[in-house]
Amino acid sequence: MKKTNIDEINRNIYDIKNKDIYDYKSKKGLTKEIIEEISKQKSDPDWMREFRLKALETYNKLELPTWGPDISELNMNDISIYVRPKSKLNNSWEDVPDDIKKTFDNLGIPEAEKKSLAGVGAQYDSEVVYHSMKEDLIKQGVIYTDMETAVKEYPDIVKKYFMKCVPVYDHKFVALHGAVWSGGSFVYVPKGVKVDIPLQSYFRLNSPESGQFEHTLIIVDEGASLHFIEGCSAPKYNKVNLHAGCVELYVKENAYLRYSTIENWSKNMLNLNTKKAIVEKNGQIDWVTGSFGSKISMLYPMSILNGEGSKTEFTGISFAGKGQNLDNGFKVVHNAPNTSSVVNAKSISKNGGKCTYRSLVRINEDAKNSKSSVSCESLMLDDISISDTIPTNDIRNDEVEFSHEAKIGKISDKTIFYLMSRGLSEEDAKAMIVRGFAYPISKELPVEYAVEMNNLINLELEGAIG
Template sequence: MTKHEEKKRSNIEDVNRSIYDIKDKVEYSFKADTGLTEEIIREISSQKEEPEWMLEKRLAALKIYDKLDVPPWMPDISDLDMSHIDTYVRPRTDMKGSWEELPENIRDTFDRLGIPEAEKTSLAGVGAQYDSEVVYHNVHEALAKQGVIYVDFETAVKQYEDLVRPVFGTLIPPSYHKFAALHYAAWSGGSFVYVPKGVEVSMPLQSYFRLNAPGAGQFEHTLIIVDEGASCHFIEGCSAPKYNVANLHAGAVELFVRKGANLRYSTIENWSKNMYNLNTKRSLVEEDGSMTWVSGSFGSHVSCLYPDTVLKGDRSKAEFTGITFAGKGQYLDTGSKIECLGKETTATVHSKSLSKGGGTAIYRGVVHIGPKAQGAKVSISCESLMLDNESRSDTIPDIIIENDNIDLGHEAKIGRIPDENIYYLMTRGLSEEDAKAMLVRGFAEPISKELPLEYAVEMNKLIDLEFEGSIG
C-alpha cells in the first residue's frame, strides 16, 4: 500500500450504499402531474377509488398546507420545490401476496435489500412499498387467526373503516405543521396494524419503503393500534437510489398504545443523499402502556424527524433510543419529544450523534411535564461526537416543567474522542485507526445493540470503513 493510499479517507457516502443505490428502470402504470393542486389530489383519490370522507380530508389538508408557512427553525429546504415533485407514482403492478408474482425488477430490488430472506427467518409479516403503492403484503397465518390485522393502508381504509376512520389524523392532525398537511393531502401507501386485546406478537412485523422514481415524493401513512394488554414490535426501513434531483419523503406514523399494551417501533432511515426526509411520528400511550422507539438516521440530504410520545395514561412509559450519523452534504435535524400528562409517567431519552466530513447533526428535544403529571420521572442523555472540525453538532433541548412533584435529569456532552482513550488502547497494541474505530463503536454500542441485528451489523461495518486508511 502506498503512502498516498494509506492516507486516503473512506467517506461515509462510499459506505455500502451500493445496495441502495442500484436504480431500477423507471416504470409506472400511472403518474400524476408534478406539483400539488386540487386536481392532482382529486386524481389520486380517484385512482384509489377511496371513500368520499377521505377525499374531503385530503382537500381540507391541502387548504391547511397552502395556509401554513415553513417553520423558521427548520434547516434550509429552499432547493425543495413542490411544483417539481411527482406526488403520485403508481408502480407497474398491483399488490401481491407472494414475491414470485412481482415484476422481476421490483422483486430483485427487495431481494438485494434482503427483505424476502428476513421474512423467512425472523419476521411475522412484511409490507413492501415501491414508490407510491404497497406492492407486497403478507402476514403469518397464525397471527391472522389471532385477529392481528396487518394490511396496506388503502385496504385498511376500505375494509377496516370502523377502526381507521375514528383515529386517522387525530394524533397527527393536518395542522400539526406544513408537511403534516402535505402528507394528508397526498398520502399514498403505508401500513395498518391492529393487535387485538391480550395478543402478543412475538416476531416483528416489518414495512419497507423503497422510492425508485427520481423527483418523486413518498407519503405513506402508518397507523398502529395495539389494544389493551397486547404487544408488538414493528420495524420500518427505507431507502432510495441517489438522483440529481430532489426527492421528498413526508410520511406520517400514528401509534395508539392502549391500556397495559407495549409497542416497540424501530426505524432505520437510509434514504439517499438527495432526499428531503420530513417525516412525522407520534404515539399516544394510555394507562400502564409502554412505548419504545429505536431510531437510526443515516441517510437523507436533509432530515427532520422528532418522534413524539404523549404519555396520557397514568404510569405510562416511554423510551427513546436514537443515533444519527451525519456525513458530507447531510443536515440531519433529529430528536424526540416527550409529553408527560398522566400521573407517575416515566420517560428515558438516550440520543447519540456522530458528524464528519462537513455533516451537520442536530439534536432537538422537548420534554413537557404538565401540571397534572404528578410523580413524573424523566431522564435525558445526549452525546455528540465530532469526528473532524469541518462538521457541526448542536444540541437544542427545551424542558418545560409545570408541577413540583417531578424528577428530571438532563445531560448533554459534545466533543471528540479523548486522546487519552486512544493512547490507552494504543499502549495495548492497537493501531491508532483501530483504537479510534473501537472507541466510536463503543460510543454507538448502547444504541446499536437496540437495533435489529442486520442493521446493527451494517452500522458497525460503516464505522469500520469510515476509519479504514484514515490515519496516514
C-alpha cells in the same frame, strides 16, 4: 495525526437504481386537480377525497418552519407526488415483478422474512407491492395490511384513528401528507395478543424527482404487545426527493409497542417525517431509531403519555457525513401522574456533516410524580463538522424528577493511544471507539439491523478520520 478523506460513501446495495418504469405518475406539482386525480386513481371513498382536499387547504395556509435546516430548495412544482409501480399488491414474492423483487432481494427483505419476521410489507414508490403475515397471527385476529386496504375494509377503525393523533394542522408537512398520502401499513393487535416476532415494513423510493408519503397506523389494544420495524432507502439522484410520511401509534392500557427504524435514505432526500404515539394507562412505547441517510432530515418522534403510569423510552443515533444536515430528536409530553420518560440520544458528525439534537420534554400540571431523564452525547470526528444540541425542558409542576445532560467532544487521544498500544491500527482503534459509542443504541436493534449499523459505521469511517 495523518488525515485522509473520502468524497462519497459507497452505499452499494442502496444505490442500485431500477429504470423509472411506472403504471401511473402524477404530473409534477401540488394542485387541487392533481389531488383529485390521485384520489380517483386510488379509488378513494368520498370521505377520504374530501379529507385530502381539506388537508391541501390547510397546507396552503401554513407557513414553512422558521427554524431548523434550510429547506428552501424544496419546490413542490418539481416533485411528482404519486408514482404507482407496475405491480399490484401481492402476498407472494413470486408474483412481484422481477425488477422490483430483485431490489427487495438485494435489501435482504424476503430472506429476513423467512428467518426472523412475523410479517412483511414492502412499498415501492407510492404503493405497497407485497404484504404477508404468518398464519397463526391471522388466527389470533391480528390485522397487518396496507393502508389502502384498511381504508376500504376497516373504514370505522380508520375513520376513528386516521390523523387524529397527528392532526393535519400540526405543521405544513403533515398537512401535505394528509393531502397526498399513499401506501403505508395498518396494524391492529387485538386485546391480550402478544406478537413475539417483529413485523416489518420496508419503504423503497426508486422514482427520481418524486415523493413518498406513506401512512403507518398502528393500534395495540389493551394488554397486547408488538415490535414493529420500519426500514427505508432510496438510490441517489441529482435532484431532491421528498419523504413526508406519517406514523400514528395508539398504545392502549397495559399495551407495549416497540417501534424500530433504520433510515438510510439517499443523500438527495429531504426527510420531513412525523411520528407520534398516544399512550394510555400503564402502556409503553419504546422508540429505537438509527438515522444515517438523507440530505436533510427533520424528524422528532413524539410520545404523548396520557395514561397514568405510562412510559416511553427513546434510543436514537444519527450519523451525518458530507453534505448532510440531520436535525433529529424527540418530544415527550407527560399528561398524567406517575409517567416516565428515558431518552438516550447520540450523534456522530464527520466530513462537514451537521447533526442537531432538538427535543422537548414537557411535564404538565397533572403529571404528578413523573420522571424524565435525558442524556445526549455528540461525537465530532473532524474540525469541519457541526454538532448542536437544542433541548427544551418545560416543567409545569413541582412533583417531578427531571434531569437532562449533554456532552460534546472528540475521541480522546488517550483512548486511541491505549488501544494502539494493544496492537490495533489507528483506524481500527477509532472504529472500535465509535462502535462502542453507538453500542447502547445498536444493542437495542434487532440483530440484523445491529449488524447493518455496524457495517454502516465501518463503511462511513473507512479512511475518513484522523
